[in-house]
Structure formats: structure tokens, C-alpha cells
Amino acid sequence: MNETNIITAPVVTYSRHRLATDGQGVTTLVIFHGCPLRCRYCINPYTFDPKMKIKEFTPEMLYDELKIDDLYFRATGGGVTFGGGEPLLRADFLRCFREICGKQWHLCAETSLALPWENVYTASQCIDTFYIDCKDTDPDIYRNYTGKDNSLMLQNLEMLAKIVPPERIVVRLPLIPEFNTDENREKSKKRLSDMGIMNFDLFDYKIKP
Amino acid sequence: MNGKSRCKILKEIRKQIAERNDIEFITSECKYKGDCAGTCPKCESEVRYLEKELKKREAIGKTVIVAGLALAVTASAVGCTNEVQDNIEDAPKPSKDNYTDVDGFISTPQDFMGEPATIQLPSISYFLGLSQQERDEYISRYNRSDIRYDWSNDSAVYEDTLDTFYVNESGAVYIIKVAYDENGTAVSIEIKEDEVPGGVEIPMGAVPVE
Numbered sequence: 109m110n111e112t113n114i115i116t117a118p119v120v121t122y123s124r125h126r127l128a129t130d131g132q133g134v135t136t137l138v139i140f141h142g143c144p145l146r147c148r149y150c151i152n153p154y155t156f157d158p159k160m161k162i163k164e165f166t167p168e169m170l171y172d173e174l175k176i177d178d179l180y181f182r183a184t185g186g187g188v189t190f191g192g193g194e195p196l197l198r199a200d201f202l203r204c205f206r207e208i209c210g211k212q213w214h215l216c217a218e219t220s221l222a223l224p225w226e227n228v229y230t231a232s233q234c235i236d237t238f239y240i241d242c243k244d245t246d247p248d249i250y251r252n253y254t255g256k257d258n259s260l261m262l263q264n265l266e267m268l269a270k271i272v273p274p275e276r277i278v279v280r281l282p283l284i285p286e287f288n289t290d291e292n293r294e295k296s297k298k299r300l301s302d303m304g305i306m307n308f309d310l311f312d313y314k315i316k317p
Numbered sequence: 318m319n320g321k322s323r324c325k326i327l328k329e330i331r332k333q334i335a336e337r338n339d340i341e342f343i344t345s346e347c348k349y350k351g352d353c354a355g356t357c358p359k360c361e362s363e364v365r366y367l368e369k370e371l372k373k374r375e376a377i378g379k380t381v382i383v384a385g386l387a388l389a390v391t392a393s394a395v396g397c398t399n400e401v402q403d404n405i406e407d408a409p410k411p412s413k414d415n416y417t418d419v420d421g422f423i424s425t426p427q428d429f430m431g432e433p434a435t436i437q438l439p440s441i442s443y444f445l446g447l448s449q450q451e452r453d454e455y456i457s458r459y460n461r462s463d464i465r466y467d468w469s470n471d472s473a474v475y476e477d478t479l480d481t482f483y484v485n486e487s488g489a490v491y492i493i494k495v496a497y498d499e500n501g502t503a504v505s506i507e508i509k510e511d512e513v514p515g516g517v518e519i520p521m522g523a524v525p526v527e
Contacts, residue, residue: 125323125355133391134330179364179371183330183387212384 117198118162133186140192155193167204187213199230206234221264245296274306323355
């Protein structure tokens with residue numbers, strides 16, 4: 109049975125020719141619909157809006173759309189970054205997509221890791237670089253901001269760090285106004301460093317009125 | 318990063334792919350003014366052209382180099398400003414090998430001696446890449462009323478072809494005017510040599526004559 113024609117994923121949109129924002133080289137960002145979290149300052153809240161218009165793609169359909177930039181991907185070490193929403197909810201889709209696009213495209217995933225380990229493991233076999241939105245390792249801060257517990261995210265991160273090389277993981281630690289402080293962020297960084305995480309992206313949320 | 322900056326980077330990538338694989342590739346400076354997404358039908362057609370040429374090379378057993386050859390271009394995009402650098406010095410320097418026609422200019426095979434010739438003018442950047450002697454030869458050749466210029470096939474060439482501009486090298490200034498008919502076909506070209514007053518510097522490709 110050819111899975112590439114059966115598995116589908118809801119795509120909200122995709123954005124071509126991204127440079128220096130979603131990984132190395134020229135990238136296309138694919139935004140999936142659906143997310144287990146409800147972050148207070150979510151940058152893409154339409155990704156969990158049930159009324160959002162989406163299009164269901166099979167891996168082959170998506171590849172056919174994105175291959176228009178194959179030359180740029182190969183020349184620059186770029187490829188496709190999957191975001192959303194939560195792209196690892198579509199881990200089987202990503203696996204099939206990798207089978208179609210081959211090894212030359214660099215595939216990234218921007219994920220919260222707040223989902224079953226099986227999804228994370230499947231993604232670890234086909235995603236080159238994980239950008240993990242940790243928010244904060246403090247459980248209260250995490251719950252206040254996302255509405256969920258962070259123990260699943262931390263367990264997944266610990267296991268992922270054991271099965272993929274450290275250069276394939278980048279953990280994003282934001283400074284979120286009214287939710288955490290620099291001190292909280294430093295504590296998160298220390299805890300994750302002890303876990304074996306070596307790459308961090310520290311940045312500040314800028315809240316627009 | 319705005320669309321223009323993005324376009325410039327993507328064009329540089331295309332240029333590098335062409336150069337590394339010995340693909341004849343003559344691009345032109347984008348004259349579109351205003352916001353854009355960083356790509357357009359013309360840019361996309363250049364990519365399709367490169368893909369086709371690379372496939373041809375692969376089919377005859379030639380080594381094709383693509384993977385990772387433009388890493389440095391995108392690495393320099395980090396921290397890129399929003400200014401589009403229109404640097405004439407960065408204009409591509411063509412070689413005579415790029416052209417298949419006699420006298421080193423792109424044209425359909427026509428008899429220059431007496432029959433009207435259809436000629437696609439090279440881009441400004443090409444012209445500026447010529448030596449002074451080559452420019453003199455070009456200008457003397459095209460001061461003829463029996464030469465017509467076909468713009469219809471490539472609007473980008475039309476946008477980027479010689480119209481009225483100064484070339485300032487060693488104090489020599491050339492003023493070129495092209496007259497068009499009602500169909501937009503250039504019907505005559507007038508080239509005048511003028512002198513730059515001492516001490517005055519005129520930017521390349523700048524102010525029109527009027």
C-alpha cells in the first residue's frame with residue numbers, strides 16, 4: 109500500500125524563499141493546522157482556529173508544490189521547515205515526505221514536543237534539525253503560558269537528546285513579558301544544558317498592542 | 318528583508334549555479350520599482366532555464382555541480398540590511414563566448430549588410446563591462462537606420478537596454494537616444510559623444526540627457 113497517497117496533512121499555507129530565518133540556506137516554511145497547546149501570545153493562532161481554511165495535502169502533492177525551489181534548496185543547503193501549529197502531529201506525513209524528497213533537502217521542524225513520544229521518535233528518523241519551543245522549564249510558568257503541563261515536553265526532549273546528535277537540536281528560550289524573567293530563563297538554560305542540549309536561541313517576545 | 322534584497326540574493330545564487338556549470342546565462346538588472354515578493358515570472362523562468370540546462374549536461378554525462386555551491390551567499394544574508402545595493406561594479410562581466418552571433422552580440426542570424434537586422438540589444442551591465450575600444454565599436458556599428466531592435470521576446474531585456482545615459486570613463490561621455498515606433502519597436506538609435514567638463518563626475522547610468 110502506497111502511504112504517500114493515503115496520508116494527508118492539513119496545510120494552512122506555505123511561504124517560499126525564506127532566508128536566514130528558518131534554518132540554513134533558502135527555505136520554504138510550511139504551516140500545518142492543529143496544535144495541542146494554547147499559548148497566550150501564539151504567533152499563529154489561526155493554526156488552531158477550526159474555521160480556518162485549510163487544504164489537505166498528501167506528501168506527494170506537497171512535494172510537487174515545493175519542488176519548484178529544488179535548485180535553491182540544493183545550492184544553499186536549504187530545504188523545508190515544518191511549523192504551525194504543531195508539525196509533529198503529522199509525523200507519519202513527514203516520514204513519507206522524506207522518502208519522496210530524498211536526502212538532499214534539509215528538513216527542519218519547529219515543535220513544542222508536547223505530544224506522544226511515538227510522534228517525536230518517528231520525526232527523529234526524518235527531520236534534520238529540531239527547533240524546540242521550550243517556553244520555560246518551570247512547570248508553573250509553562251502552564252500559565254501554554255495551558256498545559258510541561259513534563260511530557262521535558263521527557264521527550266531528554267529522550268530526543270539521547271538519540272540524535274546535539275547539533276540537530278536547537279532549543280528556543282524566549283523572554284516572555286509578564287510570564288518569565290531573565291533569571292527564569294537562565295535556570296531553564298542550565299537545566300537543559302545538563303540534559304546535553306548545546307544550542308540555544310535566546311530571544312525576547314515583543315508584544316504588539 | 319524586503320523583496321528586492323531577497324531577489325538580489327536569489328539572482329546571485331542563480332548566477333553562481335550558471336558559472337560553476339558553464340551555462341550561458343545572461344541576466345539583467347531588475348528595473349521594477351515597488352514592493353515585490355522577491356521573485357517574479359522572469360526570475361522563475363531563469364530557474365527553469367537553469368534546470369533544463371543542468372539536465373542536458375547530466376544527460377550527456379557531464380558532472381553537474383549544485384549541492385552547497387551557494388552556501389556563502391545565504392550565510393551573508395544574516396544581518397542583511399533593507400537597502401538594495403545597486404553597485405555597478407557588481408554587474409556581470411560577460412565574455413564573448415556567451416554570444417553565438419557574429420561580432421559578439423546576441424541577434425538572430427541576419428545579414429548586416431543591407432537587409433534589416435533584428436537585434437536584441439545587450440543589457441546596460443553588459444555594455445559597461447566592455448572595454449573602451451569595444452564600446453566604440455559597438456556604438457559605431459549601431460548608428461544605422463536600417464537596423465531594427467526587437468524587444469518583443471524578452472521584456473526584461475527591453476527594460477534593461479540602452480536608452481539614454483552617460484558612460485563616464487576617462488572623461489568621455491556617450492549620450493544615446495533610441496526612437497520607437499507606435500508598436501514600441503526601436504527604429505533608430507542616435508549616439509553622440511560629448512565631453513565632460515573638467516572636474517565634474519557623472520555617476521554611471523544616471524541622469525538622462527534632457
